[in-house]
Amino acid sequence: LAKTTQPISMDSYEGQEVNITCSHNNIATNDYITWYQQFPSQGPRFIIQGYKTKVTNEVASLFIPADRKSSTLSLPRVSLSDTAVYYCLVGTTGGGNKLTFGTGTQLKVEL
Amino acid sequence: NAGVTQTPKFRVLKTGQSMTLLCAQDMNHEYMYWYRQDPGMGLRLIHYSVGEGTTAKGEVPDGYNVSRLKKQNFLLGLESAAPSQTSVYFCASSPRPPTGSDQPQHFGDGTRLSIL
Numbered sequence: 001l002a003k004t005t006q007p008i009s010m011d012s013y014e015g016q017e018v019n020i021t022c023s024h025n026n027i028a029t030n031d032y033i034t035w036y037q038q039f040p041s042q043g044p045r046f047i048i049q050g051y052k053t054k055v056t057n058e059v060a061s062l063f064i065p066a067d068r069k070s071s072t073l074s075l076p077r078v079s080l081s082d083t084a085v086y087y088c089l090v091g092t093t094g095g096g097n098k099l100t101f102g103t104g105t106q107l108k109v110e111l
Numbered sequence: 112n113a114g115v116t117q118t119p120k121f122r123v124l125k126t127g128q129s130m131t132l133l134c135a136q137d138m139n140h141e142y143m144y145w146y147r148q149d150p151g152m153g154l155r156l157i158h159y160s161v162g163e164g165t166t167a168k169g170e171v172p173d174g175y176n177v178s179r180l181k182k183q184n185f186l187l188g189l190e191s192a193a194p195s196q197t198s199v200y201f202c203a204s205s206p207r208p209p210t211g212s213d214q215p216q217h218f219g220d221g222t223r224l225s226i227l
Contacts, residue, residue: 032212043201043220046215049215101154102153104153
C-alpha cells in the first residue's frame, strides 16, 4: 500500500493561496492521486485527481512532479469556508483494497 | 438526486448486540465501500464491493461482515459489537473506471456508532 504523509495542520488568511504537499514515496505505476475535503460531521468530498504533471479545475490545482513521489494541492484565494481537513489519497478504485487515506491536513483560514 | 445515503445517522449499542448499517446509492455505481474513521485519524477501508453479489476485505475487516445483494445497496453488519468498534462509519461509491484512468468516490455523511 502506498503510504502518504501530510502536514498535520496549516494556517492561512482569507485571500491567500494555500499549498498542501503530500508525500507518497512508494506510489505504484497504476496509482492515481486524489484529494478530498472533509467538513465536520460530513463525508469527504472530491476536490481533484491527477496522475502526472498538472491538473486544474474550478476550485484547485494539483501539481505532480515527474517522479510522482509527492503532490501539491493548491487552493487559490482561500476563504473562511475552506477551513476543513484535506486528505491525500493514493491508489486506484479498481483495486479496492489499494486505497489509502493519509492522516489529513487541518487547514484553518482566518480573516 | 440523493447520491449516497446512510441509515441510521446515529446509534448506540451495548456490547454484544448486533446491527446492520445500510448504504444506498442512486448513481448506478459499480463499486461500493465501507470505511471507519476514528477521532483524529484518516479513513480506513473495512470492506468493499466491485459489483452486485461481490465483496472483498479491506484494511480492517475483522468483526464486520458485508453483503451486496442489490447493486444500489451495501450493508455493513456487526454480529457482536465491541467498544473498539465505536467510530464513524462512512459509505462511498464510485463508477467502474475506464481502462487507464480512475474515478473518485462519492461519500455519504456517515453513521456515528457508539458501543457501550
